[in-house]
Ligand SMILES: Nc1ncnc2c1ncn2[C@@H]1O[C@H](COP(=O)(O)OP(=O)(O)OP(=O)(O)O)[C@@H](O)[C@H]1O
């Protein structure tokens with residue numbers, strides 16, 4: 001039964017390793033838990049699941065597998081043949097796990113150990129352990145490998161509770177693999193953090209050391225510079241208003257989640273295309289406006305510029321003075337884009353529009369060209385490519 | 392006196408899922424990784440295991456610049472260099488400049504100690520990987536003095552994470568894992584009880600209702616946690632706020648008293664005020 005459970009978990013998308021499975025068996029041998037199925041549930045979860053987002057998946061497999069578990073413990077169920085078990089386990093093993101088994105002395109050794117444990121278990125069984133059932137002539141029975149080997153909670157009191165813990169599905173809302181994007185977010189964040197940490201260094205300040213030592217009449221005076229972990233500085237320009245709001249929110253969240261990792265991270269907002277002014281606060285878009293030129297003076301060229309927008313607009317908004325839909329712009333969006341890109345050589349544009357549609361939208365084409373093709377889709381892989389471009 | 396099993400303490404409410412996981416870690420001497428929302432008692436857990444089981448506690452609080460090596464030991468080369476310049480005798484023995492880290496200290500304890508590695512996710516991504524061998528074998532080698540330090544007893548290692556970074560699979564495979572779910576009302580009442588024994592029943596139940604309702608407000612930037620609830624209760628007690636004020640009628644009309652202890656974010660306060668405003672308008 002336990003081996004089946006192990007495979008059900010793997011089929012259910014939980015990457016349980018044999019190492020972890022053996023740990024569970026070892027704990028049962030050491031009798032960390034008594035005879036209650038609820039305890040077994042907690043123990044197996046602590047051994048086999050290492051991410052709360054997978055708890056719900058575990059609960060479902062557990063529930064399906066141990067449903068009406070009492071009925072399965074008949075006195076004469078079939079034993080699992082050793083050959084079959086070996087095959088099954090080998091199929092499910094990663095190379096690393098195989099190597100580990102080799103290191104433990106190979107399969108035969110493993111089987112021998114299991115047999116030995118059987119004997120120990122049987123002795124205990126005589127002592128009254130409810131964990132061990134009756135049909136234990138196969139090595140696996142004793143070690144909990146077959147359905148007849150274990151009576152889970154048969155005599156425990158808790159399994160009679162109306163709703164079993166695992167059936168409550170309390171962790172359902174942590175399983176974010178269902179919502180598109182949320183799961184990716186974590187990966188994206190990781191990539192972003194790695195990017196933010198570039199430039200970290202643990203160093204001896206050689207020039208300062210030499211100078212100080214000289215001043216010190218040759219007495220060595222070591223100077224260190226503190227490790228700088230957050231070396232990356234970022235200007236984030238976000239397109240607000242209309243269809244972009246949701247994407248902007250995702251982006252804002254993503255970057256603010258990583259913000260402590262950046263040395264500096266400054267947000268600004270624009271609408272459709274960048275012109276002479278930007279907003280610092282996306283709510284009060286019409287009141288406080290910051291001259292783009294001031295910004296370019298304030299933030300030096302080593303800042304990396306990330307623009308986020310769908311770049312979908314009328315070509316006028318890019319090409320012509322006065323083309324903006326919101327105000328009168330003296331100079332064209334293209335002029336401002338070029339100015340920005342001259343100031344910030346490291347720049348990318350992230351676009352939430354599906355990439356297939358880019359070629360059909362002239363304004364996307366134009367902006368992508370202005371960006372020298374450094375436009376990437378707002379997906380994890382797009383973000384990765386973008387970050388690579390920036391570093 | 393030291394105990395073999397952990398079952399919570401007079402200061403700490405441990406649910407059965409948590410104690411089962413902890414006892415697994417105690418039994419096999421393998422680390423346990425604890426995750427959970429802020430304020431769910433992750434850090435305090437290690438202290439309570441130590442207290443409850445009568446074990447020494449060693450703590451290692453991880454920061455973004457923390458290196459795995461610092462948990463083992465550090466060689467203070469700069470001090471040695473300085474001493475050599477000053478002609479100090481100590482300089483001839485390198486052992487004088489080896490500074491033991493918390494892991495080394497833990498390995499030296501006469502009984503199985505508890506070692507807290509707090510907020511492992513703050514460190515560099517490589518940090519957990521750099522500790523794999525030490526966590527497995529519970530030993531390490533000191534190059535400077537050519538000595539191998541072996542744990543006298545495999546410590547109970549409690550590692551906490553706030554999920555800022557994902558941890559490598561190889562690391563996770565070596566740990567037990569437990570996610571502390573946000574306590575339900577029943578458990579929370581128990582937790583409050585260990586902090587404020589004998590709190591009036593009505594006050595407790597009204598306060599808990601208000602608290603859980605607040606947590607359910609959609610769109611909060613920061614949901615109040617156990618520690619905020621405890622702080623808030625302390626204020627309510629100090630001001631002798633009567634339970635009636637917290638009752639659900641009043642809750643829809645105004646912010647709860649001393650709400651600053653619960654909502655620490657200006658935006659959240661605004662959001663809440665807006666909701667109350669809407670409630671009142673709809674009520675009319
Ligand atoms: N189960 C509990 N029993 C008793 N007190 C608790 C419990 N859970 C939380 N608390 C209380 O809540 C407060 C926060 O606990 P602690 O600092 O350990 O949380 P944490 O999970 O480490 O938070 P963070 O993620 O912010 O570091 C403490 O005052 C602690 O006493």
Ligand SMILES: [Mg+2]
Nearest residue numbers: 433434435551
């Ligand atoms: Mg903590």
